Amino acid sequence: MADGGAGGATATSTSPRGVSTRDALLDRAAEVTCGPGWSTITMAKLADSAGVSRQTVYNEFGSKSGLAEALVMRELRRFLAVVEAELASGDDVVDAIRRTTVAVLRLAADNPLLHAVLSASHGAGNDLLPLLTSHSAGLIDTASTVVAEHLERFALGLPEEQVAASIDGIVRLVLSHVMQPGGTPTETADQVAWLVSRVLAD
DSSP states (O other): OOTTOTTOOSOOOBOTTSOBHHHHHHHHHHHHHHTTOGGGOOHHHHHHHHTSOHHHHHHHHSSHHHHHHHHHHHHHHHHHHHHHHHHTSOSOHHHHHHHHHHHHHHHHHTOHHHHHHHGGGGTOOOOHHHHHHHTHHHHHHHHHHHHHHHHTTSOOOSOHHHHHHHHHHHHHHHHHHHHSOOSOHHHHHHHHHHHHHHHTOO
8 A cells, every 4th residue: 555645746845844745744634633623624725734735735645535545654654663663672472462562552542643533433524534444454464564574583383374364363453452442551462462372372
Protein backbone atom coordinates (compact mmCIF):
# COMPACT_ATOMS: atom_id res chain seq x y z
CA MET A 1 0.00 0.00 0.00
CA ALA A 2 1.70 3.18 -1.16
CA ASP A 3 2.06 5.94 1.33
CA GLY A 4 0.77 8.65 -0.94
CA GLY A 5 -2.30 6.85 -2.26
CA ALA A 6 -3.50 7.55 -5.78
CA GLY A 7 -1.67 10.33 -7.54
CA GLY A 8 0.94 10.92 -4.82
CA ALA A 9 3.77 13.34 -5.59
CA THR A 10 7.18 12.19 -6.68
CA ALA A 11 8.94 15.07 -4.92
CA THR A 12 8.19 17.07 -1.80
CA SER A 13 9.43 20.56 -0.96
CA THR A 14 10.64 21.62 2.46
CA SER A 15 9.36 24.52 4.52
CA PRO A 16 11.69 27.06 6.16
CA ARG A 17 11.17 25.21 9.44
CA GLY A 18 12.73 22.09 7.92
CA VAL A 19 9.41 20.22 7.77
CA SER A 20 8.44 18.82 4.38
CA THR A 21 5.32 20.19 2.74
CA ARG A 22 3.86 16.70 2.87
CA ASP A 23 4.42 16.32 6.61
CA ALA A 24 3.16 19.84 7.27
CA LEU A 25 -0.05 19.02 5.41
CA LEU A 26 -0.42 15.73 7.27
CA ASP A 27 0.16 17.53 10.58
CA ARG A 28 -2.55 20.04 9.72
CA ALA A 29 -4.95 17.31 8.57
CA ALA A 30 -4.36 15.45 11.85
CA GLU A 31 -5.07 18.62 13.86
CA VAL A 32 -8.37 19.16 12.06
CA THR A 33 -9.31 15.49 12.41
CA CYS A 34 -8.72 15.70 16.16
CA GLY A 35 -10.75 18.92 16.33
CA PRO A 36 -13.71 19.64 14.04
CA GLY A 37 -13.35 16.20 12.48
CA TRP A 38 -12.18 14.50 9.30
CA SER A 39 -15.51 15.14 7.57
CA THR A 40 -14.83 18.89 7.65
CA ILE A 41 -11.62 18.57 5.64
CA THR A 42 -11.57 19.47 1.97
CA MET A 43 -8.47 19.74 -0.18
CA ALA A 44 -9.12 23.47 -0.65
CA LYS A 45 -9.56 24.15 3.07
CA LEU A 46 -6.45 22.16 3.88
CA ALA A 47 -4.47 24.16 1.34
CA ASP A 48 -5.71 27.46 2.76
CA SER A 49 -4.98 26.50 6.37
CA ALA A 50 -1.48 25.30 5.45
CA GLY A 51 -0.69 28.33 3.31
CA VAL A 52 -0.14 26.41 0.08
CA SER A 53 -1.98 26.11 -3.19
CA ARG A 54 -4.74 23.59 -3.69
CA GLN A 55 -2.71 22.12 -6.55
CA THR A 56 0.12 21.43 -4.09
CA VAL A 57 -2.23 19.37 -1.94
CA TYR A 58 -3.46 17.42 -4.97
CA ASN A 59 0.12 16.92 -6.15
CA GLU A 60 1.01 15.40 -2.77
CA PHE A 61 -2.01 13.15 -2.21
CA GLY A 62 -4.09 12.98 -5.38
CA SER A 63 -7.39 12.97 -3.54
CA LYS A 64 -8.92 13.07 -0.08
CA SER A 65 -8.75 9.29 -0.05
CA GLY A 66 -5.03 9.52 -0.76
CA LEU A 67 -4.67 11.99 2.10
CA ALA A 68 -6.50 9.62 4.43
CA GLU A 69 -4.30 6.71 3.42
CA ALA A 70 -1.18 8.80 3.98
CA LEU A 71 -2.39 9.73 7.48
CA VAL A 72 -3.09 6.10 8.34
CA MET A 73 0.24 4.88 7.00
CA ARG A 74 2.19 7.56 8.86
CA GLU A 75 0.58 6.48 12.13
CA LEU A 76 1.31 2.85 11.29
CA ARG A 77 4.99 3.70 10.82
CA ARG A 78 5.04 5.28 14.27
CA PHE A 79 3.58 2.15 15.81
CA LEU A 80 5.97 -0.09 13.88
CA ALA A 81 8.95 1.95 15.09
CA VAL A 82 7.89 1.09 18.65
CA VAL A 83 7.48 -2.57 17.72
CA GLU A 84 10.94 -2.70 16.17
CA ALA A 85 12.58 -0.98 19.14
CA GLU A 86 11.04 -3.40 21.66
CA LEU A 87 11.62 -6.59 19.68
CA ALA A 88 15.25 -5.69 19.04
CA SER A 89 16.24 -6.19 22.67
CA GLY A 90 16.16 -9.09 25.11
CA ASP A 91 16.66 -12.79 24.55
CA ASP A 92 13.27 -14.14 25.62
CA VAL A 93 10.53 -14.13 22.99
CA VAL A 94 7.66 -14.11 25.50
CA ASP A 95 9.08 -11.13 27.39
CA ALA A 96 9.85 -9.31 24.13
CA ILE A 97 6.27 -9.64 22.91
CA ARG A 98 4.94 -8.69 26.34
CA ARG A 99 7.00 -5.48 26.32
CA THR A 100 6.04 -4.76 22.73
CA THR A 101 2.35 -5.17 23.50
CA VAL A 102 2.56 -2.82 26.49
CA ALA A 103 4.40 -0.19 24.42
CA VAL A 104 1.94 -0.42 21.50
CA LEU A 105 -1.14 -0.19 23.71
CA ARG A 106 0.28 2.73 25.69
CA LEU A 107 1.03 4.56 22.46
CA ALA A 108 -2.50 3.87 21.28
CA ALA A 109 -3.98 5.14 24.54
CA ASP A 110 -2.07 8.42 24.17
CA ASN A 111 -2.70 8.87 20.44
CA PRO A 112 -5.28 11.65 19.79
CA LEU A 113 -5.54 10.89 16.07
CA LEU A 114 -6.37 7.26 16.75
CA HIS A 115 -9.01 8.36 19.24
CA ALA A 116 -10.49 10.69 16.61
CA VAL A 117 -10.60 7.87 14.06
CA LEU A 118 -12.24 5.48 16.49
CA SER A 119 -14.80 8.12 17.47
CA ALA A 120 -16.43 7.48 14.09
CA SER A 121 -18.06 4.45 15.67
CA HIS A 122 -19.77 6.77 18.15
CA GLY A 123 -21.45 9.09 15.68
CA ALA A 124 -18.74 11.73 15.37
CA GLY A 125 -19.25 12.15 11.63
CA ASN A 126 -15.79 10.86 10.84
CA ASP A 127 -15.30 8.59 7.83
CA LEU A 128 -11.69 7.61 8.50
CA LEU A 129 -12.66 4.47 10.40
CA PRO A 130 -14.21 2.76 7.35
CA LEU A 131 -11.01 3.50 5.43
CA LEU A 132 -8.91 2.07 8.25
CA THR A 133 -10.96 -1.10 8.43
CA SER A 134 -11.06 -1.49 4.64
CA HIS A 135 -7.24 -1.45 4.63
CA SER A 136 -6.95 -3.74 7.66
CA ALA A 137 -5.54 -6.64 5.64
CA GLY A 138 -2.66 -4.49 4.44
CA LEU A 139 -2.03 -3.15 7.93
CA ILE A 140 -1.98 -6.66 9.39
CA ASP A 141 0.34 -7.94 6.65
CA THR A 142 2.75 -5.05 7.16
CA ALA A 143 2.80 -5.45 10.94
CA SER A 144 3.15 -9.24 10.69
CA THR A 145 6.11 -8.89 8.33
CA VAL A 146 7.92 -6.55 10.74
CA VAL A 147 7.26 -8.85 13.71
CA ALA A 148 8.38 -11.92 11.74
CA GLU A 149 11.65 -10.26 10.73
CA HIS A 150 12.49 -9.46 14.34
CA LEU A 151 11.50 -12.87 15.67
CA GLU A 152 13.96 -14.58 13.33
CA ARG A 153 16.71 -14.02 15.91
CA PHE A 154 14.90 -16.25 18.42
CA ALA A 155 15.36 -20.00 18.24
CA LEU A 156 11.68 -20.92 18.13
CA GLY A 157 12.15 -24.45 16.83
CA LEU A 158 8.83 -24.45 14.99
CA PRO A 159 7.87 -24.98 11.34
CA GLU A 160 7.80 -21.75 9.35
CA GLU A 161 4.08 -21.99 8.63
CA GLN A 162 3.29 -22.42 12.32
CA VAL A 163 5.35 -19.37 13.23
CA ALA A 164 3.62 -17.34 10.51
CA ALA A 165 0.16 -18.40 11.70
CA SER A 166 1.06 -17.60 15.30
CA ILE A 167 2.37 -14.14 14.41
CA ASP A 168 -0.75 -13.39 12.37
CA GLY A 169 -2.94 -14.33 15.34
CA ILE A 170 -0.87 -12.29 17.80
CA VAL A 171 -0.94 -9.20 15.55
CA ARG A 172 -4.70 -9.47 15.08
CA LEU A 173 -5.21 -9.87 18.83
CA VAL A 174 -3.11 -6.83 19.72
CA LEU A 175 -4.77 -4.73 17.01
CA SER A 176 -8.18 -5.68 18.35
CA HIS A 177 -7.14 -4.26 21.72
CA VAL A 178 -5.82 -1.14 20.01
CA MET A 179 -9.23 -0.64 18.44
CA GLN A 180 -11.21 -1.66 21.52
CA PRO A 181 -9.17 -1.91 24.75
CA GLY A 182 -10.20 -4.73 27.05
CA GLY A 183 -8.08 -3.78 30.06
CA THR A 184 -4.92 -1.90 30.95
CA PRO A 185 -1.92 -2.27 28.63
CA THR A 186 -0.14 -4.36 31.24
CA GLU A 187 -3.12 -6.66 31.82
CA THR A 188 -3.59 -7.20 28.10
CA ALA A 189 0.13 -7.76 27.57
CA ASP A 190 0.16 -10.44 30.25
CA GLN A 191 -2.69 -12.23 28.48
CA VAL A 192 -0.93 -12.00 25.12
CA ALA A 193 2.31 -13.24 26.71
CA TRP A 194 0.48 -16.23 28.15
CA LEU A 195 -0.77 -17.14 24.67
CA VAL A 196 2.69 -16.63 23.18
CA SER A 197 4.18 -18.94 25.78
CA ARG A 198 1.78 -21.65 24.60
CA VAL A 199 2.20 -21.27 20.84
CA LEU A 200 5.77 -20.02 20.32
CA ALA A 201 7.78 -20.93 23.40
CA ASP A 202 6.83 -24.54 24.16
